[in-house]
Amino acid sequence: MQKISIYLHFPFCLKKCNYCDFVSYPCLGDVADLSDYYIRELELYSKFVGRRLVSSIYFGGGTPSLMSPEIIEKIIEKIYSNFDVAGDVEITLEVNPKTVNEAKLRGFFTAGVNRLSIGIQSFDDDELSFLGRVHSADDAYNCLNMARKYFDNISCDFIYALPNQMFEKWCANLEKIKTLDVKHLSLYELIIEPKTPLFNMVKSGKILPVNERLAGKMFEYTNKTLRHIFPQYEISNYGKVGFESRHNLNYWNGGDYLGIGVSASGRICLDGKFFITENPVSVDGWKKNIDLGALAVRPLSRKKRAEEFLIMGLRKNKGIDFGEFKQNSHCDFFDVVNEDKVNILVGQKYLLLSKRGIRTSVRGRSVLDAILREIVK
Helix, strand or coil: CCEEEEEEEECEECCCCCCCCCCCEECCCCCCCHHHHHHHHHHHHHHHHCCCEEEEEEEEECCHHHCCHHHHHHHHHHHHHHCEEEEEEEEEEEECHHHCCHHHHHHHHHHCCCEEEEEEECCCHHHHHHHCCCCCHHHHHHHHHHHCCCCCEEEEEEEECCCCCCHHHHHHHHHHHCCCCCCEEEEEECCCCCCCHHHHHHHCCCCCCCCHHHHHHHHHHHHHHHCCCCCEEECCEEECCCCCCHHHHHHHCCCCEEEEECCCEEEEEECCEEEEEECCCCHHHHHHHHHCCCCCEEECCHHHHHHHHHHHHCCECCCEEHHHHHHHHCCCHHHCECHHHHHHHHHCCCEEECCCEEEECHHHHCCHHHHHHHHEC
16 A cells, blocks of 8 residues: 655744744634644545555644644544554654643653654754744753653754854754754754845844855764764754654655645645645635635646655755656656766766766765756756
8 A cells, every 4th residue: 555644734833933934823822723624634635545554644833732632632533534554653743842841742642642853953042042942942951851751752953054153152052962862853054034034134234144164064063973873864864773754754755745734735646647735825725725625736747746856865865766766756867857967966976876876975965955956957
């Protein structure tokens, strides 16, 4: 049976962070009524895709830990009743340290969550304040201590290359990070996105972004520091063996997934045809679609599917297997890239090419976005 992942987007936060361009809104009241819409959307998709085998479930946001354990349990139960679920299914919940206590974490565990992704971002309170986070470093440590009582599989998110961040400051953060008793890390270079407070601060000259050379130095030092503790397996992700994120690997491997909730997107293959799903970005628009029994599904061309598989596949350290590429996109790899540009980058040792596949070198990973701009037709 073909596997599928399910992503559920919770679109509310206590406060929107200064760097965030995800679709999220202030949490102003009761969000319990969302659960009924999640359930109805799951029912609609189960009729569309059939009774597929669910290998991972991911509650993202926003801040899904604002939901009650009872709501989480209700949604998980609906997934079990509408789909076949793998016995070793990975069920992840994103957590903001300020939104949980021990009772709530215990409730999430009892509800069926077996993996936490804790958004810490920094152990420096000044940096947390600059980023607009609502928690402190102490809050993060307290959350970790409580979470370890119930969860064996914990991931933590951090951000580096902040404006005005000195190399030594990130190194100090990294010394604390590498001692954490967790199984997985996501370490993201800060991207200053348009329409965010940070972008406006840069535009007005109040802050200067970190230069690319320093960001690259931070990236390389991070990999060197963590390689024997948390091996890197994707541009921004590091995991102990056997604890790589199954859900995200499904994205990077070109697998099928459902996007449930406001602004959520999905990719589905049915009878050899590719489809993209994109939900409305407003809560009212999303609810209206579900009230009408409508799914936001449209065809995805083979070329576009192949380009997405290329972009996602090169993020992985092991890169792209040409056989898997053709199987997943119904295109040959060199049909969607500029072969001359690829050969130049191979000669410069940014890309490593074999008969079976292609991957980025250590050098290439730090400039992947530039590589993709060069090679995609």
